[in-house]
Amino acid sequence: MLQGHARIVDFIAQTDGVTGRKKLQKMIYIAKKLELPFQEKYEFHIYGPYSEELAVRIEELCDMGFLTEAVEDKGSYIQYTYGVTPEGQEFRETLGAGSAAADFASALNEKSSRFLELTATLLYFDDLPREECIEKLHIVKGKLNFTDEEIDEAFAFIEGLQTFRRIS
Amino acid sequence: MSYATEKLAEEKVFKDPVHRYIHVKDLAIWDLVNTREFQRLRRIKQLGTSFTVFHGAEHSRFNHSLGVYEIVRRICDDVFPNRPAWDEKERLVSLCAALLHDLGHGPYSHAFEKVFHVDHEDFTRRILLGDTEVNAVLKRVAPGFPQDVADVIAKTYRNKLVVSLISSQIDADRMDYLQRDAYYTGVSYGHFDMERILRVMRPLEDQVVIKSSGMHAVEDYIMSRYQMYWQVYFHPVARSAEVILRKIFQRAKKLHAEGYEFDQPPRHFQSFFDRTFTLKDYLALDEAIMMTYFQLWMTEKDPILSDLSDRFVNRRLFQYIEFDPGKDYKKLAELAVLFNKAGIDPEYYLVDDSSSDLPYDFYRPGEEEERLPIHLLTPNNEVKELSRSSQIVDAISGKRRTDYKLYFPEELLTDGKKKAVKQQILDMIREGEK
Numbered sequence: 001m002l003q004g005h006a007r008i009v010d011f012i013a014q015t016d017g018v019t020g021r022k023k024l025q026k027m028i029y030i031a032k033k034l035e036l037p038f039q040e041k042y043e044f045h046i047y048g049p050y051s052e053e054l055a056v057r058i059e060e061l062c063d064m065g066f067l068t069e070a071v072e073d074k075g076s077y078i079q080y081t082y083g084v085t086p087e088g089q090e091f092r093e094t095l096g097a098g099s100a101a102a103d104f105a106s107a108l109n110e111k112s113s114r115f116l117e118l119t120a121t122l123l124y125f126d127d128l129p130r131e132e133c134i135e136k137l138h139i140v141k142g143k144l145n146f147t148d149e150e151i152d153e154a155f156a157f158i159e160g161l162q163t164f165r166r167i168s
Numbered sequence: 169m170s171y172a173t174e175k176l177a178e179e180k181v182f183k184d185p186v187h188r189y190i191h192v193k194d195l196a197i198w199d200l201v202n203t204r205e206f207q208r209l210r211r212i213k214q215l216g217t218s219f220t221v222f223h224g225a226e227h228s229r230f231n232h233s234l235g236v237y238e239i240v241r242r243i244c245d246d247v248f249p250n251r252p253a254w255d256e257k258e259r260l261v262s263l264c265a266a267l268l269h270d271l272g273h274g275p276y277s278h279a280f281e282k283v284f285h286v287d288h289e290d291f292t293r294r295i296l297l298g299d300t301e302v303n304a305v306l307k308r309v310a311p312g313f314p315q316d317v318a319d320v321i322a323k324t325y326r327n328k329l330v331v332s333l334i335s336s337q338i339d340a341d342r343m344d345y346l347q348r349d350a351y352y353t354g355v356s357y358g359h360f361d362m363e364r365i366l367r368v369m370r371p372l373e374d375q376v377v378i379k380s381s382g383m384h385a386v387e388d389y390i391m392s393r394y395q396m397y398w399q400v401y402f403h404p405v406a407r408s409a410e411v412i413l414r415k416i417f418q419r420a421k422k423l424h425a426e427g428y429e430f431d432q433p434p435r436h437f438q439s440f441f442d443r444t445f446t447l448k449d450y451l452a453l454d455e456a457i458m459m460t461y462f463q464l465w466m467t468e469k470d471p472i473l474s475d476l477s478d479r480f481v482n483r484r485l486f487q488y489i490e491f492d493p494g495k496d497y498k499k500l501a502e503l504a505v506l507f508n509k510a511g512i513d514p515e516y517y518l519v520d521d522s523s524s525d526l527p528y529d530f531y532r533p534g535e536e537e538e539r540l541p542i543h544l545l546t547p548n549n550e551v552k553e554l555s556r557s558s559q560i561v562d563a564i565s566g567k568r569r570t571d572y573k574l575y576f577p578e579e580l581l582t583d584g585k586k587k588a589v590k591q592q593i594l595d596m597i598r599e600g601e602k
Contacts, residue, residue, distance in 0.1 A: 002497055002520065041287065044323045046540065056524045059568055064494025091497065140324050 004039055005057055006097030009066050009088045014105035017083040021055070022047050024082060026116035027108045028054055033123045034165045036100050044140070048121040058082070066091050104164040111157070118146055119154045130155070171196060171308045172260055182234055186348050190238040196260065196309055197237070200267055203301035204451075209233055211454035212275050215349060217409035218400060220483055222353035229270050235344035240266035240333055242366060243340070253371040258330050260309065265320035265334050268302065269341060271295050275455040276413055283417035284440045286450070293318050294447050332375040337528060338365070338386065338542050346389070346396055357395035360388040370545055377551060380544040387560045394527040394564065402523035404573055408485040411575050415516045416462065416476045423470055432464045472516050479577075489597055491520055491574035500574070503596060510581070510589045517577055524570040528554070528561055 011028065018024045029049045032038040040054040061067040066088030070081040084092070108116065121141060125133040134151060174195040182190040192198050200206055209230040218225040240262050248254040272292030274280055281287060295302055296318045306314040319325035323335050333340055343362055350358025368382030378386055420434060424441040436457050439445035465477035479485065493500075500520065507514035529541070542554040555565040576597070581590045 002493055002500075005493070039282075039285075041281075043289065056568070056570065060493070060522070060524075060570060063570075066494065094498065094501070136324065139326050 002095060003097050005061055005064075005066075006092055006095035007038060008054070008057055009061060009084055009092045010097050011100055011105055012067065012082055013084045013089065013092060014100060014102040015109045017081050018109060019079060019081045020113045021058075021080050023109075023113040023116055024058065025050055025054060026113070026120040027105070029120045030108060030116065030123060030161070031100055031104070033126070034161060036104075036164075037098075044124060048117050048141075049124050061088070064091075101164060104161070107161070107164075114144070115150070115154065115157075117141075117144075118150060119157055122151070122154055123158065172310065172313075184231070184235065184238070186235055186344070186351055187238045190234050191241065194260065194263065196305060197263055197267060199305045199308075200264065200302060201234075203305060205271060205295050205300050205302045206230070206233070206268070208451060208454060209270065209273070211456060212273055212277075213455060214345070215353070215400075216276055216278055216406075217413060218349075218353065218403065218406045220409040220485070221403050221406045222355070222400065224352045224354050225349070227348060227352045229273050232345055232348055233267055233270055235348055236269060236334070236340045237263060237267040239340035239343055239362075239366075243333060243369060247366055247369050248371050251371050253329065253373050255327070258327055261313070261316050261320060261325075262330050262333055264306065264309075264313075264317045265330070266340055268292070268296065268317060269321050269334055271302065274450060275453055275458045279410055279414040279417060282414060283421060286440070286445075289322070291447070291450055292321055295451075296321075298447050300447070328374040329371055329376065332540065336375065336540050336542075338376070338378070338389065342393065343389070346392055349396060349400060350392075353400050355396075355399055357399055358392050360392045361385045362389075365389060372543075372545075372551070375540060375543065377543040377545045378554075380546050380552070380557065383544055383554070383558055386542060386544075386554065387558050390528050390561055390564070394525075397525045397527070398569075398571075402525070402571060404488055404571075405485060407521055407523065407573065408488060408575055409480065409483070411486060411519045411521055412476055412480050415519065416465070416473065416480060419470070419473045419476060419516060420461075420465070423473060428470065430465075431468055432461075434461060436461070472513060476516065484579075486517075486519070486575040487578035488573040488575045491572045493520060493522075493572055496574075499596065503593060506589055506593045506596070510586045510593060512577070512580055517580070519575045520572065521575060522570055522572045524568055526566070526568045527564045529566050 008028070011031065012018055012024075018027065026048065028038055028040065029042055029051070032040070032042070040051040040057065042049040042051045044050070058067065062069045066085055068083045068085055070083070072079045072081070111119070118137070118141070121137055122133055125136045128136060137146065137151070175193050176195055176198055180192040180198060182192070184190050192201070207230070210228050212229045213219065213225070214227050214229050214232045215225045244259045244262055249256070269292070272288040272290065272295055274286075274288060274291070277288050296306065296314050297303060303314050306317055316325065320330055320334060323331050325331050335341065343365070346358045346360070347362065350356075364382055364385040365378065368379035368385070370377050370379060420437060421441055423430070424434070424437075436449075436453060439449045459481070462477045462481050465473050466481060468474045468477070500518070504514035504518055507518050543551045544554055544557055546552055555562040581594055
């Protein structure tokens with residue numbers, strides 16, 4: 001009961017706050033790919049893997065008063081920053097839902113939204129051999145012009161994250 | 169003549185209550201309809217448990233898939249030809265993707281997927297690309313054609329216009345299911361002027377747009393969708409049946425994990441319990457098989473499995489109350505303790521459930537949102553996002569509505585046994601109703 005909600009609060013609580021809806025979406029996707037206990041269903045959307053279920057849960061958690069959503073007008077776009085309220089801390093502790101290690105959440109949070117979009121997209125196509133995966137990336141993300149260096153860095157990052165993979 | 173362009177000697181038609189006729193001229197489409205994987209969709213209901221409320225809602229995913237195909241066929245054959253942004257070479261992949269977009273759906277997939285952690289979209293891909301009759305037909309078109317169809321359905325295809333025909337905020341999938349589900353449930357919502365929308369659709373490089381003169385037909389479509397979600401898809405009683413179904417799967421899975429010996433070995437579920445399932449195992453499932461197990465499980469010695477199965481088969485559903493999870497989560501924990509004291513396992517008999525919908529959303533450039541908006545094409549060829557022109561759509565844009573319910577078996581709380589604790593539970597539940 002509400003364990004799924006509690007895991008999201010727990011994950012955000014491991015960071016100093018997550019800036020960007022897109023960024024939070026990709027962080028949870030990457031965590032899910034590493035078999036951390038998130039159940040939200042993802043599909044491929046404009047910015048790569050996206051979960052409508054996660055978007056709903058985040059909005060619900062804000063309505064419940066467990067998450068804060070700070071809205072900042074950046075001129076050409078609106079930026080959202082998420083943090084955990086004292087009520088959210090209590091909710092998380094009451095339900096005792098563990099989600100991820102703090103250093104894992106921080107490692108993701110340190111990265112830019114663009115980098116996480118790239119990483120999540122590469123993970124989305126991880127059933128393909130590396131060259132085909134890159135080819136697919138350029139088809140679906142052609143307008144973003146990811147460089148070879150960025151792509152290499154993302155693959156190395158994915159490799160480094162394997163230490164956090166949940167062993168069931 | 170290549171297989172990709174080969175036509176039937178005589179056009180085939182399916183009689184259809186929504187589109188009147190569904191026309192098939194392409195041999196590849198006819199061959200796909202006749203594959204065993206596509207025929208399987210006849211045995212899976214489009215609306216899952218909604219039939220427990222709307223008794224007409226027995227239509228299948230087969231009907232809907234043909235309907236989506238017919239809408240896309242009309243767009244490709246009647247609306248798009250000779251428009252500069254439309255590439256005629258994309259016609260067959262569009263038709264195949266429309267026809268096959270729900271191919272991986274299983275019986276009662278919403279509940280089944282949640283408990284067994286499977287994904288119907290993944291199965292769609294596996295059917296398209298695996299050793300199947302569908303794959304054999306698609307490969308006859310071209311070796312890379314199965315992958316192209318899979319990419320359109322997964323929204324990763326190179327041509328975004330083709331993707332938007334099947335998956336966008338105004339796509340053939342939604343246009344068919346709204347009308348079809350309205351027809352079969354018998355509700356008066358869900359109807360809109362699809363003829364008008366098709367007439368004013370125009371292809372652009374990356375997506376379908378609507379001539380601004382068709383704005384009111386689109387408004388009607390969005391309002392129809394809104395009504396259908398709240399009146400049909402999220403009906404609280406159908407959700408009660410869905411909750412029970414989920415709990416049946418959960419119970420059977422748990423019993424298996426604990427080494428319980430079923431009176432009838434659940435052979436069809438075995439590989440899903442053990443997570444060793446193959447595509448063949450998945451394709452062997454349909455609603456008739458599931459219903460057979462539920463009937464068998466009604467006489468199982470495990471009281472929870474037999475009770476839940478009986479509830480589903482004989483429509484003895486859970487009662488529900490409104491529930492505010494932000495305010496009531498501690499109360500829920502207290503109720504769970506009381507349920508245990510009353511000898512009723514809260515894991516199966518005290519269930520929170522939510523439904524949520526965002527009727528329409530627009531795009532904020534640069535960051536954040538993920539939905540492609542509906543665009544209007546003005547007479548001077550400007551493209552304008554719908555909610556900037558429509559006050560009705562603007563009023564509901566970006567506004568999500570969520571409904572929470574708490575489900576429980578009311579009659580177990582009033583059966584006269586363990587009266588005091590059950591009265592305490594009822595008092596707490598009724599307090600929440602005030």
